[in-house]
Amino acid sequence: MVEEALIRLSGIHRRYVAGETTVHALRDVDVAVKPGELVAVLGPSGSGKSTLLLVAGGLERPDSGTVTVAGVELGKLSAKKLFRHRRRNIGFVFQNYNLVKTLTVLENVMLPAELDGVNRREAAAQARAALVAVDLSGLEDRFPDQLSGGQQQRVAISRALSGGRKVLLADEPTGALDSATAAEVLQFLRKQVDDGAAGMVVTHDAAVAQWADRRIDLLDGALVEKPGAAR
Numbered sequence: 001m002v003e004e005a006l007i008r009l010s011g012i013h014r015r016y017v018a019g020e021t022t023v024h025a026l027r028d029v030d031v032a033v034k035p036g037e038l039v040a041v042l043g044p045s046g047s048g049k050s051t052l053l054l055v056a057g058g059l060e061r062p063d064s065g066t067v068t069v070a071g072v073e074l075g076k077l078s079a080k081k082l083f084r085h086r087r088r089n090i091g092f093v094f095q096n097y098n099l100v101k102t103l104t105v106l107e108n109v110m111l112p113a114e115l116d117g118v119n120r121r122e123a124a125a126q127a128r129a130a131l132v133a134v135d136l137s138g139l140e141d142r143f144p145d146q147l148s149g150g151q152q153q154r155v156a157i158s159r160a161l162s163g164g165r166k167v168l169l170a171d172e173p174t175g176a177l178d179s180a181t182a183a184e185v186l187q188f189l190r191k192q193v194d195d196g197a198a199g200m201v202v203t204h205d206a207a208v209a210q211w212a213d214r215r216i217d218l219l220d221g222a223l224v225e226k227p228g229a230a231r
C-alpha cells in the first residue's frame with residue numbers, strides 16, 4: 001500500500017529580494033513526509049532550513065512549486081482558508097518555545113482549540129488530557145517561567161499537536177537545551193510521530209538527526225543528493 005504523504009513539497013523555489021541582491025533561499029526542493037515519519041533537515045546557517053519549514057507550514061508562499069499538506073494544496077487556498085487549514089493541521093515548535101508568558105501551562109495548551117471556537121470547558125478538558133499524556137499533569141497552573149526548558153518545550157510540542165493536528169514542524173527545538181534534556185524532548189517528539197504525525201525537525205546537530213527516520217541536507221537552498229541514497 002502506498003501511503004499518502006502528509007507533507008509534500010514539489011519543485012519549490014523561494015527567493016528573497018533585498019535591494020540589489022536576490023537570495024535563492026530554496027532552489028527546486030522536493031520533500032515528502034508520510035504519517036509516522038520524522039525527517040531531519042540539516043545544513044549550514046543560511047542554507048534555507050527555516051525557509052523550508054515556513055513554506056511547508058504555509059507561513060511563506062513559494063515563488064513556484066506546490067505545497068500539499070494533509071491532502072490540500074496550500075497555494076489554492078484563500079488567505080482565510082489557509083489560516084484555518086494551518087490552525088487545524090499544522091503545529092510549529094520553535095527554538096525558544098514561543099509559549100505565551102502571561103498564560104498558564106493549561107491556558108497555553110488550550111489556546112489553539114479556543115481560537116478554533118471550541119468552548120472553554122471542552123478546550124480545558126482536552127488540554128488536561130494532553131498534559132497527562134506528556135507527563136506534565138500537576139503543572140497546569142504554572143507559568144512558563146516556572147518550568148525547566150525541557151518542560152517548556154514539551155508543553156510547546158503538545159500544544160502544537162493539540163486538537164489532533166498531524167503535521168509537526170520544529171525549528172531547532174532543542175537548541176536551547178542541554179543534551180540530556182534535548183534527548184528527553186526528542187524522545188517525546190519521536191513518540192508523537194510514532195503515533196501517526198508527520199514531522200520535520202531542523203537541526204544543526206547530527207545527534208538530533210539520529211532520532212529521525214531519515215535526513216535531508218540543504219546547501220545554498222538546494223537539496224544535497226546523497227550518493228546511493230534511496231529516494
Ligand SMILES: Nc1ncnc2c1ncn2[C@@H]1O[C@H](COP(=O)(O)OP(=O)(O)OP(=O)(O)O)[C@@H](O)[C@H]1O
Binds near residue numbers: 016018050052
Ligand atoms: N525575510 C528575509 N528577507 C531576505 N532574506 C532572507 C529572509 N529570510 C531569510 N533570508 C535569507 O535566505 C537564506 C536562507 O535563510 P534561512 O533562514 O532559511 O536559513 P537557515 O538555514 O534557517 O539558517 P540558520 O541555521 O542560521 O537558522 C539566507 O541567506 C537568509 O539570509
Ligand SMILES: [Mg+2]
Binds near residue numbers: 049050051
Ligand atoms: Mg533557521
